Amino acid sequence: MKISKSISAIITAWFLSTIFMLLSACTQKLPAPGWIADLEEFPQNAGPYISHTSLENFFIPEYAQTDLANAYEARYFYPWDSPILPEEENPFVKIKRFEDKVLYGENLLPKPHGWLDEMKRHMDNENWPSMEKPAVTVHATALRMLPTVSPLFYNPNDPGEGFPFDYQQDSMIPAGTPLLVRHVSLNKDWYFVKAPWLSGWVRPNEIAWVDEDFIKSFRSGKKITFIQDEVPVFTEDGVFALHGRVGMILPLHQSKKSGEEEKLFAAIPLRESNGFAVLAKGVIPGKLTQAWPLPATYKNFQTLADGLIGKSYGWGGLYENRDCSALTQDIFAAFGIPLPRNSREQAQEGQWISLSGLSAYEKEKLIIEKALPLKTLLFMPGHVMLYLGQNPVSHEPAVIHSLWGLRTRVSGRTGRWIIGRTVITSLKPGDKLPHLARPDGLILERITGMSQICSP
Numbered sequence: 001m002k003i004s005k006s007i008s009a010i011i012t013a014w015f016l017s018t019i020f021m022l023l024s025a026c027t028q029k030l031p032a033p034g035w036i037a038d039l040e041e042f043p044q045n046a047g048p049y050i051s052h053t054s055l056e057n058f059f060i061p062e063y064a065q066t067d068l069a070n071a072y073e074a075r076y077f078y079p080w081d082s083p084i085l086p087e088e089e090n091p092f093v094k095i096k097r098f099e100d101k102v103l104y105g106e107n108l109l110p111k112p113h114g115w116l117d118e119m120k121r122h123m124d125n126e127n128w129p130s131m132e133k134p135a136v137t138v139h140a141t142a143l144r145m146l147p148t149v150s151p152l153f154y155n156p157n158d159p160g161e162g163f164p165f166d167y168q169q170d171s172m173i174p175a176g177t178p179l180l181v182r183h184v185s186l187n188k189d190w191y192f193v194k195a196p197w198l199s200g201w202v203r204p205n206e207i208a209w210v211d212e213d214f215i216k217s218f219r220s221g222k223k224i225t226f227i228q229d230e231v232p233v234f235t236e237d238g239v240f241a242l243h244g245r246v247g248m249i250l251p252l253h254q255s256k257k258s259g260e261e262e263k264l265f266a267a268i269p270l271r272e273s274n275g276f277a278v279l280a281k282g283v284i285p286g287k288l289t290q291a292w293p294l295p296a297t298y299k300n301f302q303t304l305a306d307g308l309i310g311k312s313y314g315w316g317g318l319y320e321n322r323d324c325s326a327l328t329q330d331i332f333a334a335f336g337i338p339l340p341r342n343s344r345e346q347a348q349e350g351q352w353i354s355l356s357g358l359s360a361y362e363k364e365k366l367i368i369e370k371a372l373p374l375k376t377l378l379f380m381p382g383h384v385m386l387y388l389g390q391n392p393v394s395h396e397p398a399v400i401h402s403l404w405g406l407r408t409r410v411s412g413r414t415g416r417w418i419i420g421r422t423v424i425t426s427l428k429p430g431d432k433l434p435h436l437a438r439p440d441g442l443i444l445e446r447i448t449g450m451s452q453i454c455s456p
Contacts, residue, residue, distance in 0.1 A: 038425040046305040049388040055299035069336030079180040143200035147190030151178040171315025208277035225292035247330025293336025343384040350451040407441035
């Protein structure tokens with residue numbers, strides 16, 4: 001009896017040990033979260049993809065860039081120049097997209113019955129439009145679909161839904177952005193504004209009113225832009241005022257030479273107690289700004305791109321991060337090239353080349369033949385990428401993009417392998433993942449076309 005128990009214990013221990021080793025082996029084979037082979041096989045900096053040319057060369061001719069910058073300024077100051085809103089920018093049109101849908105809140109439970117009706121009442125439809133008043137942002141500001149900070153998700157149990165896809169979040173607009181306020185909520189705690197590329201609801205403390213003198217001072221003269229993110233800007237008294245970021249422009253307050261280096265000071269909008277904006281001198285540590293638009297040289301592109309690699313993905317600018325179209329818009333904005341805010345509209349810019357109906361091989365071949373490095377956007381439904389050129393080793397097409405995740409499929413269940421940041425990849429990122437959905441998990445299979453921006 002004792003021998004039998006001993007043998008049983010040994011067999012049990014052997015069985016458990018074997019299972020543990022098998023599980024350990026499987027665990028070791030799983031890649032680290034966020035890992036794909038492309039991150040090792042494709043250099044995560046722009047240099048290797050543009051090393052074939054002098055960094056001082058222009059990827060956009062200077063004469064063309066001047067015209068583009070003029071067009072950019074016209075669009076940027078559009079809210080102060082064109083007070084008439086198109087019908088589609090009416091705030092009550094935006095709410096229709098949420099009707100007849102089950103909406104989930106921050107607790108991942110369905111919104112209470114009548115929640116959307118209460119939002120409609122709060123938007124005060126009867127008094128639209130209740131004002132027409134120019135303003136400017138004084139902080140990085142979330143542009144919301146409805147007048148509330150509460151998020152709206154579709155079913156979080158569905159792949160690609162739930163966090164971070166808050167469908168309330170339309171975009172993030174930086175400090176110093178011109179606005180036109182068209183409406184105020186019933187409780188006067190939200191304003192509906194027209195921004196240069198979008199419209200939506202903002203909180204009153206994030207903006208300030210502007211008069212004709214402010215507008216004239218703000219828009220005349222030279223501008224500066226930031227060459228990296230999270231640049232702290234201070235008042236002359238040393239008080240923090242705002243964060244500078246790539247794609248943001250401000251008026252030049254003063255240009256001062258310190259030794260061999262020129263230091264630029266910004267004119268920053270501050271909100272006074274009466275709600276109006278004043279322009280103050282913004283002190284910026286180090287040489288983190290340059291005159292706008294940046295000369296469109298390969299060197300300047302490399303500086304911007306390398307500073308954005310690894311930045312977290314931000315749906316609609318959530319947490320002041322970037323999604324795919326915000327990344328392309330901000331990179332081009334630094335050079336004075338206007339792009340719309342979302343990927344669908346960006347696809348309509350430039351010279352469109354359709355890739356629909358082609359095989360993956362044919363698509364890749366045509367991209368290598370026709371795509372212009374740094375000037376071609378590649379599209380698939382809901383996603384946009386900027387073409388960099390070819391991998392210096394494998395000669396595969398390389399793109400820079402802010403990528404949330406890749407489709408996976410295990411035992412018939414679809415999921416996401418999260419990347420969640422700005423990366424440089426091939427058009428087949430994740431192709432070595434054993435659980436990648438095929439063929440629909442491969443970006444190349446889903447690309448529908450490319451658009452040549454600033455093509456010759």
